[in-house]
Every structure is written in structure tokens, then in C-alpha cells.
Amino acid sequence: MRPFNREQAFRRVLLRALDSSLLFLAPYFVIFLLFKLGPIIANFLVSAYRLDIVGGGEFIGLKNYHHLLTDRLFWVALRNTLYYLVLVGPVVIIGGFLLALLLNQPLRGRAFARAAVFMPYVIMVTVVGALWRWILESRFGILNYYLGLLGIGPVYWLTSSSTAMIGIVIATVWWTIGYNTVIYLAGLQDVPRELIEAAEIDGAGPLRCLTQVIVPFLRPTTFFVVLTTVIYSLQVFGQVYTMTGGGPRYSTLTLVQHLYVTGFRLFNLGYSATISVVLFIVILVMSAGVFGFLRQNVE
Amino acid sequence: MGRTGLAVKEFRTLLLYILLGAVTVLALAPTAWMFSTSLKARGAVFEQTIRWIPNPITLENYSRAFSSLPLLTWLNNSALIAAFTLILTLLCDILIAFAFARLEFRGKNLLFMLVLTTIMVPSQATAVPMFKLINWMGLIDTKTGIVVPQAAEAIGVFLLTQFFKGIPKELGEAARIDGCSNWQILWKIIVPLSGPAITVLTILTLANSWNNFLWPLIVAQSEASITLPVGLASLMSGFSEAAEAREYGLLMATSMVACLPTIVAFLVLQQRFIEGITMTGLKG
Numbered sequence: 001m002r003p004f005n006r007e008q009a010f011r012r013v014l015l016r017a018l019d020s021s022l023l024f025l026a027p028y029f030v031i032f033l034l035f036k037l038g039p040i041i042a043n044f045l046v047s048a049y050r051l052d053i054v055g056g057g058e059f060i061g062l063k064n065y066h067h068l069l070t071d072r073l074f075w076v077a078l079r080n081t082l083y084y085l086v087l088v089g090p091v092v093i094i095g096g097f098l099l100a101l102l103l104n105q106p107l108r109g110r111a112f113a114r115a116a117v118f119m120p121y122v123i124m125v126t127v128v129g130a131l132w133r134w135i136l137e138s139r140f141g142i143l144n145y146y147l148g149l150l151g152i153g154p155v156y157w158l159t160s161s162s163t164a165m166i167g168i169v170i171a172t173v174w175w176t177i178g179y180n181t182v183i184y185l186a187g188l189q190d191v192p193r194e195l196i197e198a199a200e201i202d203g204a205g206p207l208r209c210l211t212q213v214i215v216p217f218l219r220p221t222t223f224f225v226v227l228t229t230v231i232y233s234l235q236v237f238g239q240v241y242t243m244t245g246g247g248p249r250y251s252t253l254t255l256v257q258h259l260y261v262t263g264f265r266l267f268n269l270g271y272s273a274t275i276s277v278v279l280f281i282v283i284l285v286m287s288a289g290v291f292g293f294l295r296q297n298v299e
Numbered sequence: 300m301g302r303t304g305l306a307v308k309e310f311r312t313l314l315l316y317i318l319l320g321a322v323t324v325l326a327l328a329p330t331a332w333m334f335s336t337s338l339k340a341r342g343a344v345f346e347q348t349i350r351w352i353p354n355p356i357t358l359e360n361y362s363r364a365f366s367s368l369p370l371l372t373w374l375n376n377s378a379l380i381a382a383f384t385l386i387l388t389l390l391c392d393i394l395i396a397f398a399f400a401r402l403e404f405r406g407k408n409l410l411f412m413l414v415l416t417t418i419m420v421p422s423q424a425t426a427v428p429m430f431k432l433i434n435w436m437g438l439i440d441t442k443t444g445i446v447v448p449q450a451a452e453a454i455g456v457f458l459l460t461q462f463f464k465g466i467p468k469e470l471g472e473a474a475r476i477d478g479c480s481n482w483q484i485l486w487k488i489i490v491p492l493s494g495p496a497i498t499v500l501t502i503l504t505l506a507n508s509w510n511n512f513l514w515p516l517i518v519a520q521s522e523a524s525i526t527l528p529v530g531l532a533s534l535m536s537g538f539s540e541a542a543e544a545r546e547y548g549l550l551m552a553t554s555m556v557a558c559l560p561t562i563v564a565f566l567v568l569q570q571r572f573i574e575g576i577t578m579t580g581l582k583g
Contacts, residue, residue, distance in 0.1 A: 018482035024411075026457065028391035035448040036417050039425035039432065046427055053434065080569040105315055113319050115569055116326040121559040123330070123574070124510040126531040131333045134537070134547050142332055142344050167434040174329060179576065214446065235421045238512045242532050251583035256423050256513075263427055264517050272443040280424040287419070 036258065047277045051082040051270035064274035065190075074275065076250050078282075081247065084254060085171045085233040093174070093222075093229055096180025101210075104188045114185070118178035125175075131244025132171035133158065139265065158244055161251035168239050168252055174238075180225050185220035188214070223294045230286050255279045330562075337361070344548050360552035369522050370556060373530040380445050380515075380526060381508040381580075387450040388504045391496070392521040399487045410458070412455045417568035423513065430517055440520045449508060454579050455500045462496035463489055489560060499575035502568060506561055527557045 048063055067216035068074050085164060103114050118126070135143050136157035147153040157167040191214055199213045215222075237256035242248060246253035246261070255275060262274025323433050331351070337345060338351040365369050399411050429448055430439075432577070438444030470492075471484045479487070490497070515526045525533070531553060538546055565572055 015480055019480045021398050021402045021404040024394040024481070024485075025400065025404075028395035028451075029410075031387075031391060031447060031451045032414065032417075032453075034451075035429060036425070036451040036453075039415070040417065041423055042428035042431075046431070051427075079579075102315065102318055102322065104412060105319075105406035106311075107315055107319055109319065109323075113323045113326075116323045117568070117572065119562065119565060120326065120330065122506060122510075123558045124340070124531075124561070125512050126527045126528040126535075127333075127558045130531060130535055130550050130554045131329055131449045134336065134551065135332065137544070137547075140544070142349055145349050166380060174326075177327070182573050182576055207566055231419075231421070237423070241512075241516075242535060246537070259423060259426075260513070260516075264430070269427045269431070276424040276427065279421065279477075281420075283421060 037273045046273040049270040052267050077253045077255045081254045092177045099181040100184030121178045125238030130177045136167045161249045164252045331553045337555045338459040364552045373527045377527040383446045384449045384508040392455040399460040400463035444518045
């Protein structure tokens with residue numbers, strides 16, 4: 001038997017520890033359990049409580065959900081969020097696709113244009129909010145100035161409840177359309193040349209090539225773009241918070257703005273969690289809808 | 300192809316160039332207007348005629364932004380938070396991705412699926428419990444309270460696991476026979492070969508942290524931990540309507556400072572940045 005050597009024993013233990021899977025799993029998993037999975041589950045529980053910042057709160061069962069039904073602002077927020085989705089969705093999806101087609105043409109300066117279209121996407125949301133508040137300013141804003149040259153206006157973009165949401169949509173389209181364009185550009189690179197050439201030999205014009213070869217080939221890309229656009233649109237917040245704060249007269253109040261104000265301005269945390277449960281369900285249902293629609297289309 | 304065919308083709312090309320030009324101008328004009336406004340003197344912001352090139356050009360707004368606002372503190376906080384988020388994210392993600400890609404243990408696939416499904420859950424849906432948790436831990440209004448939850452994002456785990464799986468198994472096995480531990484295999488073989496994936500994750504993590512708004516807005520309450528996006532928002536809501544109208548020069552200068560780092564980084568790393576977006580489909 002070898003004499004006991006502390007140093008060697010220590011090294012053996014260390015080596016064993018460095019080799020176990022637990023060492024590799026633990027750091028992420030602790031943070032994941034504590035700050036991701038835990039809160040996801042806890043959120044459902046919290047929605048059954050009347051809860052403010054300090055203390056454990058009071059269990060009230062489904063009362064928060066009952067309150068939802070009579071909360072006029074919740075319904076306004078839900079309607080506004082869907083309205084926003086209906087306005088933004090088609091523009092950034094179809095527009096993103098058309099832009100990708102244009103930027104995929106063999107034109108000079110194409111690389112520069114691609115970078116230009118994508119560049120707004122890296123700007124932080126509060127800057128987007130500040131910038132577009134200035135552009136849409138009703139008296140001195142540059143957009144109204146150019147509209148004025150065309151004999152239109154002035155439009156009270158963010159201060160009138162009929163146009164405020166349109167203003168937010170314009171800013172969002174500028175900010176995010178490049179993202180979908182990049183995804184579609186990546187998809188277009190994968191369209192096999194032979195497929196297009198074969199179609200051309202069969203006498204298909206550019207339009208038929210587009211509708212019968214390119215669009216069907218890009219179906220997985222479209223699925224991804226539609227899904228992410230729906231999911232992220234339902235979560236719209238930063239633009240609303242900085243551009244209008246939900247006003248005027250709640251015309252731009254969205255679900256996340258409502259849950260933010262309820263939870264972190266009025267400190268009604270339990271009810272805020274309830275709104276987020278509904279947001280989560282709406283996102284789940286809409287995503288399932290997109291999945292179902294795609295499957296139906298493939299079959 | 301006849302003469303008319305050629306003319307049609309030329310016309311089409313011309314049309315495409317006009318479209319390309321228009322799209323480029325529309326994409327760049329708002330940012331250019333922000334830059335232009337930031338260089339204008341106070342009175343010149345409200346001239347009746349629109350001037351893209353300010354006359355005179357002045358840096359007054361920038362010097363005011365740095366002297367009258369806690370802009371340096373915001374910058375400093377944002378940079379520190381982004382750096383620490385990056386270190387924590389890289390460390391955690393590299394370790395667990397190695398386990399998912401190379402080690403065998405019970406429940407591996409289930410665990411991987413569990414991590415991935417959380418990508419679907421919007422961050423707002425966990426804001427309240429997270430706030431209570433952070434509050435209970437005494438981390439409200441601290442940088443740690445902003446950083447740590449951001450390191451739980453699953454997208455990096457997915458990205459690195461996929462990349463690690465693509466590295467030939469034989470490379471590790473040979474080292475194993477020579478007596479290397481898993482730890483050594485990871486840091487001496489896998490990580491040095493994973494430059495592209497780690498670069499993409501680095502860019503995405505830094506950009507997301509720099510631009511993140513809702514969580515820092517909830518956690519940061521005093522000047523000591525306010526980040527750039529939150530500071531900018533507080534600046535806007537702090538103006539009265541009349542004051543805001545006068546202060547657009549200041550607001551645009553502050554905005555330029557806030558987004559310049561990401562714009563410069565994007566221009567330098569364009570190719571990789573776009574690669575990262577298409578690889579992960581991540582939105583800030």
C-alpha cells in the first residue's frame with residue numbers, strides 16, 4: 001500500500017469533480033430554475049393572490065380573473081394589441097418579403113442597401129421612441145413638413161387618439177422590417193437555381209416563377225417569420241411606453257403597457273400577473289393557430 | 300431578343316435602381332435626421348424650413364448632455380451590466396452546452412427540451428414573480444439584480460449545443476485516451492474550435508443587454524443602477540410638453556450617444572451580426 005499522500009488525494013478528488021456532469025450542468029441550471037422556470041410556474045400562483053410589494057399577500061382564488069371581465073381597460077388593451085398586430089403584421093411580413101426580393105437582385109450597391117435596411121434594428125427601443133416622437137411632432141415634425149408640401153395635414157400623429165396607433169406602427173415598421181428581410185434573404189439564398197431554371201424553360205414568366213416556385217419553397221421561412229412576428233407583436237411595449245405612454249385616451253394602451261402600469265406603477269402585482277397569464281395564453285393560442293394553419297396548407 | 304425586349308429590360312433595371320435608392324433613403328433618413336438635429340443650436344431646431352445640414356453646426360447638445368445629465372453614469376452602468384451579463388452567459392452556456400452535446404446522463408433529452416421550451420415564454424409573463432424574488436433577495440436597484448436573470452436565456456444554450464455537436468467526436472476521444480478530463484477537453488479542444496458560435500453569442504448577448512428595456516426599467520430605481528434605455532425614457536417623461544419641444548436637440552444628442560455603440564458595432568461586424576440573426580432568429 002502506498003503511503004497516504006494528501007496532495008495526490010486532493011488532486012484525485014479535484015479531477016473527479018472536474019469530470020462529473022453535475023459541474024457542467026449546475027451553473028446554468030441554478031440560474032435557470034431560479035430565474036426562468038420558477039417564475040414561469042410561480043406566475044400562475046401569483047395570479048390567485050392579492051399582492052403588493054411587501055408581504056405574502058392574500059389568497060383570493062379566481063377573483064383576479066373575475067376582475068378581468070369587468071376591467072374596461074383590459075378589454076381596451078386586448079383590442080388595441082390585436083389592432084396593432086393586424087396593422088404591423090402584414091406590412092412587416094409581406095413588406096419584408098418584397099424587400100428581400102429587391103435586395104436579392106443583382107444590382108450595384110445592393111450590399112449597402114441591405115446594411116441600411118437592417119441597421120435600424122440594432123437601435124434600442126427608447127431611441128426609436130424618442131426619434132419618432134420628434135419625426136411625428138405635429139407642429140415642427142419633419143413628416144408633417146413633407147406631407148404639407150404635398151398639401152396634406154397637419155396630422156396630429158401622437159396626440160390624436162385616431163392616429164396615435166398608426167404613428168407607433170410607422171415607427172415599428174421602420175425599426176423591425178429589416179429583421180424579416182434578413183430572414184427572407186437567407187431563405188432566398190437556398191432556393192435551388194435549377195428549380196427556377198426549370199420553371200423558366202417550362203415558359204414561366206417572373207410572376208409565375210415567384211408564385212409557383214419561390215413562394216412555395218419559402219414556406220418554412222414564412223412560417224418562422226409569421227410566428228415570430230405574431231409573438232413579438234403581442235408583446236409590444238417599449239415604443240408605446242416612450243411614444244405615448246398608452247394615450248391619448250387609452251388609444252395605444254396595449255396588454256404589456258397595462259400589466260406594467262398595473263404591477264409596477266399601481267403596485268397591484270397579483271392582478272398584473274393575471275394579465276400576463278392572459279397574454280401568455282393569447283400568445284400560445286395564436287402560435288397554435290399559426291402551426292395549425294401551416295399544417296393545413298401543407299397537406 | 301428584339302429591340303423592344305431590350306428596352307423593357309433596361310426599363311426594369313432602371314425601376315429596380317429607383318426602388319433600391321428609395322428604400323435605402325427611407326431606411327437611413329430617420330437616423331440621419333436624429334444626427335442632424337443633435338448638431339443644431341437650440342433655436343434652430345424649430346426653424347420653419349427643414350435643414351438637413353445644420354447652420355451653424357454645434358456640439359452644444361452633446362456637451363449639455365454630458366454636463367447636465369447623468370449620461371456617464373448611464374453609459375457606465377449599461378457597459379458594466381452588458382459585460383457581466385456576457386461573462387455569466389458565456390460561462391453558464393458553454394458548460395451546459397458541453398454537457399448536452401458530449402456527456403451522457405439521465406434525463407438529458409428531457410432537460411434539453413425543458414430549457415428550449417422557455418424560449419417561447421415572453422419575459423413579461425414572469426416579471427411579477429421575478430420582481431418579488433429579486434426584492435426578497437435584496438437585489439432591487441442593483442446591477443446584480445439586472446444581470447443575473449438575463450443569463451438564464453435559453454437561446455445561447457441551443458446555439459452552442461448545436462455547434463458543439465458538430466465538432467467531430469474523435470477529437471475528444473483521442474484526448475480522453477491520453478488522460479484528459481472532460482474539463483480539459485472542453486477548454487483545450489472544444490472552445491478553441493468554437494470561435495464562430497461564441498462570436499455570434501457574444502454579439503447577441505451584448506446587443507440584447509445593451510438594448511434591454513423592461514427588466515432594467517422595473518429593477519433600476521435610483522441613479523446608481525439606471526441604464527441608458529431607462530435613463531433616456533426617464534428623460535423624456537421628465538419633460539413637460541413645452542420643455543420637450545425645446546429640448547429635442549438634447550434628446551437627439553443623448554439618443555445618438557445611446558445607439559452609436561450598437562450602430563458602429565453593427566457596421567464593423569455586419570456579416571457576423573446578420574449571420575447570428577438568421578441562425579437564431581432572435582429579436583431584442
